[in-house]
Amino acid sequence: MQPYPKYKSTGVDWLDSIPRHWDFGRLKFSATSRTSNVDKHTKNDEVPIRLCNYVDVYNNDFILSDMDFMAASATPAEIKSFALKKGDVLITKDSESWDDIAVPALVASELDEVLCGYHLSIIRSLPGMFHSGYLFRVFCSEILNYQFKVSANGVTRFGLPSSAVDSAILPRPPIGEQQVISDFIDSETARIDALVETRFRLLELLEERRLAVITNWVTKGLNPNVSMKDSGINWLGQIPAHWKVKRLKFISPKITVGIVVTPAAYYVDEGIPALRGFNIKERNLDLADLAFISEEANELHAKSKIFAGDLVAVRTGQPGTTAVVTSDLDGANCVDLIIVRKSPEVDSRFIAFFANSDPAKLQYGTGSEGALQQHFNIETAKSLLVPLPPLEEQMRIVDCLEAEEDRIKTATSKMRASVDLLTEYRSALITNAVIGKIDVRGLTKAGVAA
Secondary structure, X not given: OEXXXXXXXXXXXXXXXXXXXXXXXXXXXXXXXXXOOOOOOOOXXXXXXXXXXXXXXXXXXXXXXXXXXXXXXXXXXXXXXXXXXXXXXXEEOEEOOHHHOOOEEEEOOOOOOEEXXXXXXXXXXXXXXXXXXXXXXXXXXXXXXXXXXXXXXXOOOXXXXXXXXXXXXXXXXXXXXXXXXXXXXXXXXXXXXXXXXXXXXXXXXXXXXXXXXXXXXXXXXXXXXXXXXXXXXXXXXXXXXXXXXXXXXXXXXXXXXXXXXXXHHHEEEEEEEEEOHHHEOOEOEOOOOOEEEOHHHHHHOHHHOEOOOOEEEEOEOXXXXXEEOOHHHOOEEEEOEEEEOOOOXXXXXXXXXXXXXXXXXXXXXXXXXXXXXXXXXXXXXXXXXXXXXXXXXXXXXXXXXXXXXXXXXXXXXXXXXXXXXXXXXHHHHHHHHHOOOOEOOOOOHHHHHO
16 A cells, blocks of 8 residues: 655645645535434434434444434424434544544444434535545544544533534545545445454453363363262262362351451451452452551451461452462451361362362352342352362362463463554554555455455
8 A cells, every 4th residue: 555646735734735636625525414413312202213322323333223322302493403424424522531432433333313413423525525424434433532632621521512523623534535435444444344353353362262161170070080079069069089078168268258247337448458348359360449458457357367378258249359468468367258278188289279260159149130240148158069179189280270371361461562553553443544645546345355
């Protein structure tokens, strides 16, 4: 892909130059913009309609007739002003995030009685000014994003003034060339999106493998040829003949709970760390936003002190999520967590692997839609059935699991980095095409692929 043979200066710092035969100017001279005030509430002179809302635009590049639009009502005046037409570009007008201002979507189908909803604006080309696909891609580009981010105002919620939309400066190639650019971008982004989708599927497969390996090794061991026996438990099936199955209450010397009565009364700015539910991840601790209690409170609640090698599990929110207490938190405390004291007959890491596995989650209980129940109590923890190999074998299994997780983590990181690069390339491609930094005229799909 080559640049155009000749360029001209625009006099605009962030646009720099455009191909010599292109035009540019403020949006208000080549398109109209209207901010919708249509919401889902009933009107006195209502007419049933369907509403294209913020989420429809935010989550989709293209607005299509088969989408599940919200049922609503509108006045005749609102219908006249905000009925959508094929070729309209919709943008988000405000957001809680600065980065989500002016997210665009193209109305790519003929729509029947569908209106533009609240928090959105309709951009519609004046006759002969813009090809709809090109106009949409201009709104996707970094150059327009930059203008709108500069113009957005707010602190906790950001809004884009209508004047900023009208004043936005857009490049405008000849209309036929706009279609060529639009077709090129559609073709290239479809190819990139397919690559990204493939990588996301590979990420899903890596996670499925990780979970499957954990489940297999903590219930069957590492040796596929070992002698097996029936566990007597339907969901567990056969286990190695030399393993035992024990309830957690017969493995741990004590299972208790952290501070549950007015824990905030003991919080101080500095003192003894106190783990809370959101500090507990699968087998690991996240010490961001760590709470502290006074030394006096720590002694007052001595029964909920935690020590290196203990297990702590979430009671509410992500019930049963379990981590091992590390040496740097030896003697700390915890709030509203299940505490499973370290046992000399087990490697705590093995129990943590099992406690976060699908067989353990099955025992915690699931709701009607398959989600974990939202509360994990001491009795559930005590009753947890654990397939238990000898200690040395536990340690070998844990070492192999950690090594396998490291391999999967490395592969996952590379895959995510690839997705990031493709996403960056996609964005740069759109921007460079719509502002004329690359000449796509005459490029065919075969030519692009080559």
